[in-house]
Amino acid sequence: MERTTNFNAGPAALPLDVLQKAQKEFVNFNDTGMSVMELSHRSTEYDAVHQKAKSLLKELMDIPDDYDILFLQGGASLQFSMLPMNFLTPEQTAHFIVTGAWSEKALAEAKLFGNTSVTATSADSNHNHIPEADLSGIKDGAYLHITSNNTIFGTQWKEFPNSTIPLVADMSSDILSRKIDVKTFDVIYGGAQKNLGPSGVTVVIMKKSWLENENANVPKMLKYSTHTKADSLYNTPPTFAIYMLSLVLEWLAENGGVEAAERRNQEKADVLYGTIDASGGFYAGHAAKDSRSHMNVTFTLRDSSLTKKFVEEAKAAKMTGLGGHRSVGGCRASIYNAVSLADCEKLAQFMRKFQQENE
Ligand SMILES: Cc1ncc(COP(=O)(O)O)c(C=O)c1O
Incomplete structure (x- = not known):
């Protein structure tokens, strides 16, 4: 069977080796005579899986000992609510750098619990860049929230802000795609369904000392300490x-590991952005060059009436997920860790051929 080349934004491509290993173990996990799905979550066999996931994440991201690693549910979207519910009081202010629709959603949830302030935003340019943020005025505040990679608009922070208040990052769409210093952040969170695995689990990495500020008046399931203790x-x-x-x-x-993934992701992004830049305007990138995401490549076609044809012909060539989000239009190729350089070269070749045939 020929596999489809998958440029979906999430849920997204998973490594074929991983799918095949899961398939092999599907009905008989580790000689238990059961699927991993049938194991009790209190069993030693499942515990080994749980601990392995935690220790691999710790090792790959070089997470210091004074951080908790949590596997929660509710997606990154629940983190938009849980964070202010636990760490923002009505007297405090949470600061946001708004770089797209997901930052806006996080901001809207925080407004329900306390004061908010938008430190910088790229809204007036349809979020085509990461804005300069002057943090000198931020002396206190519950936290500063950023979205490290903007899945819809295709922009990505290259250097993180130097914040004197706790820095919180939604890394849903670029976690493990490049080396980051976890110590820069008090909280990192992300849904798994792009770089980490299937949907259904949300990873939260939280500085242990930060938990001391947790609001006591929060339902048990929505409190971080409930999950760290257990x-x-x-x-x-x-x-x-x-x-x-x-x-x-x-x-x-x-x-x-992450270093090699970062190198591969740079090469993959170079192939696609190179094709866009060499097209003489037939294709135009949405993101400003210095903000270009290495995970979500957004572009429009000079003649927008060709967009549908582009997506359809790509699909016929077994490449899927290339339709852009309605707020940007055009196309988007999501090239997470499981998308290979060869996949990106295949798309680049298709783009050049499509241009020749339709210019
Ligand atoms: C950057 C970012 N944050 C948050 C979300 C929402 O994640 P979830 O569907 O896991 O709630 C997404 C989903 O695509 C995303 O890309």
Whole structure:
């Protein structure tokens, strides 16, 4: 069977090796005579999976000992609410750098719990760049929230802001795609369904000392301390998604870890942006060059009436997920860790051929 080249924004491509390993173990996990999905989350067999996922993530991201690693549910979207619910009081202010629709959603949730302030925004240019942010005025505040990679608009922070208040990052669409210094952040969170595995599990990496500020008046399931105390096993976790996460992390470790992934992602992005830039305006990138995402390549066609044809012909050539989000239009190729350089070269070749035939 020929696999489809998958440029979906999320859920997204998973490494074929991972899918095949999961398939092999599907009905008989580790000689238990059961699928991993059938194991009790309190069993030693499942615990080994849970601990493996945690320790691989810790190793790959070089997460210091004074951070907790949590596997939660509710997607990154629940983090938009849980963070202010736990860490923003009505007297305090949470600061936001708004770089797209997901930052806006995080901001809207924080407004329900306390004061908010927009430190910088790229809204007036349809979020085509990462704005300069003057942080000198921010002396206090509950936290500063950023979105490290803007999945819809295709922009990405290259250097993180130097914040004197706790820095919180939604890294849903670029976690593990490049080396970052975890110590820069008090909280990092992301849904798994782009670089980490299937949907259903959300990874939260949180500085232990930050938990001391947690609001006591929050329902138990929505409190971080409930989950840190129980090692993310307070209630039934999404065991299959965590198992898949452990396989993806294992695959990444076997393929050179984050540094090698970063190099591959740079090469992949260069292939696609190079094709856009060499097209003489037939294709135009949405993001300003210095803000270009290495995960989501957004572009429009000079003649927008050709967009549908482009997506359809790509699909006929077994490349899927290339339709852009309605707020940008045009096309988007999401090239997460599991998308290979050869996949990007195949798309670039298609783009050149499409241009020749339609210019
Ligand atoms: C940057 C970013 N944040 C948050 C979300 C929402 O994630 P979830 O669907 O896991 O709630 C997405 C989804 O695509 C995203 O790309």
